[in-house]
Amino acid sequence: MTLDTQARQPIDRSTCSALDAADPLAHFRERFVLPDGVVYLDGNSLGALPRATASHVARVVTEEWGQGLIRSWNDAGWFEKPLVLGDRIAPLIGGAPGEVTLGDSTSASLFQAVVAAARLRPGRRAIVAERGNFPTDLYVLESVQELLGGGTPLERRLIADDGPTLAEVLDEEVAVVVLTHVDYRTGRMHDLAEVTRQVHEAGAIVVWDLCHSVGAVPVELNAAGADFAVGCTYKYLNGGPGSPSFIWVAARHQAEARPALTGWHGHARPFAFELGYAPAEGIGRFRVGTPQLLALAGLEASLDLWAEVDLEALREKSLRLTELFISLVDARLGAWDVEVVTPRQSARRGSQVSLRIGAADGYAVMQALIDGGVIGDFRAPDLVRFGFAPLYVSHADVCDAVDALEDVLTSERWRESRFARRGLVT
8 A cells, every 4th residue: 555545544443454454574673672661762862672592692792792702802703893894784874884983872982073173174163063963963072173273263154944054154164064965853854965965065074973873764974075073873673772982084085084092992003002002094093992892792683684675665664654743643632732843844853753832731641641652752841752663663653652642631631640751841
C-alpha cells in the first residue's frame, strides 16, 4: 500500500497493518528486543537493543578479555577497532574509507573537530552556531572561543530560524560554522549541500552535528563537499547507552588538520613512547586514548545489522511513518489545540515529530503516555517529541500512539498529580 492509497481511505489500524504487511523493512523488527505492551518512540534518544548485541558483548567479555587477556589488543584487533568500525559507519554518512574514527563522547569529538576547523582559518575571529543547537554544542564552543582567542575570546554569532539568518552573519571574519543537521527539538532538517556551499562561499569551514541524522535520514557529506562532522551512535544506530561518538574529516583536510587533543593513540608511533607528539597520518590523528572496547562491542553488533539496510528504503519508511503520524494528529487532535512543530515538507523533516499541546501541560501528557506504555519524551519548555526509528517502529505503532495520546487528552489523565513536574525535568 502506498501513501497515495492511504490518503484515499480512512486511516485506522487495519490500514496501518496493511502498510506493515507491505513494508520491505518489516523483518528487521524481529531483530530487536521490544518489551511487550510498549510502543517505543524514543529511539532518537536511545535506540532499542538489537537481539545480537548481548551475545556479541558476552563473547568479547568472556573470550577476548577473559581468555585472550592483553593479547587481544593484537589478536582481536582491539587497537585498530575505532578505525575499522569508523570505516563501517562511513557509508551511512556519505563518507569514504579512512575518513571516520570512533571517539569519546560527542562533546569531546565536537571539541576536536571545531578546534581543528578553526585552525584551518587562522586570523578569522568569529564562530557561527545556531541558538537552537543542542546545548552541549554551545558549551563546547565557549571553550573553543577561549582556547583559540589568544587572550580575547573569539566572537560567537548565533543564528535562528526567526533570524538572524546564516547569510546575514557570514563574512570574512567567520572561521567556522557549527550546525546540527536535524534539530533535536523540532526535527527540522537543513539542506546540507546548500548550506555547505553557502559557508564555503564565505571562505569558512562547516562542522555538522549528525546526532539526529545518522541512521535516520540520507547524509551525503562528500557529495556536499562538507569539511567535518561528528555524531553519536546510541540513538538510531542502536549502539547502546554510552556507545562512542564518531568524527568524520574530509580526506582533503586530514594532512593539515591539527586536533585539539593530542593523545598517544593519535601519535604516528604510539609504541615508540617518544617525548614529543607526531601526528598519525590521516584520520588516525583524531584518536586520543584507549578506546572503550566493551562499548565498541555493542556498536559492532549493531553495525552488523546496519550493513544489511537499504538506506533509501529506510528514508521512504521514515517519511511514511512521520506523515502517517502527522495526518492522524491533524484528523483527531484538533480539539486540544495541538500544533505540529516539525516541518510538514518531507525534505525539511528528520525522522521525528514534535508537538506543542496548547490545552495541556506537555510534560504531564508525556508522563501519562509513558505510564500507559507509549514512550516518547519531552523537551523544555513545551514540546512532546516522538522519534520514528524505521527499523523497528511499525505503522501500527503509530496508530496505537495516537490512540493513546487521544485517550490521555480526552480522559484528562495528564492532570493526575503523579504526572506533575518535580525537580529535574527529563
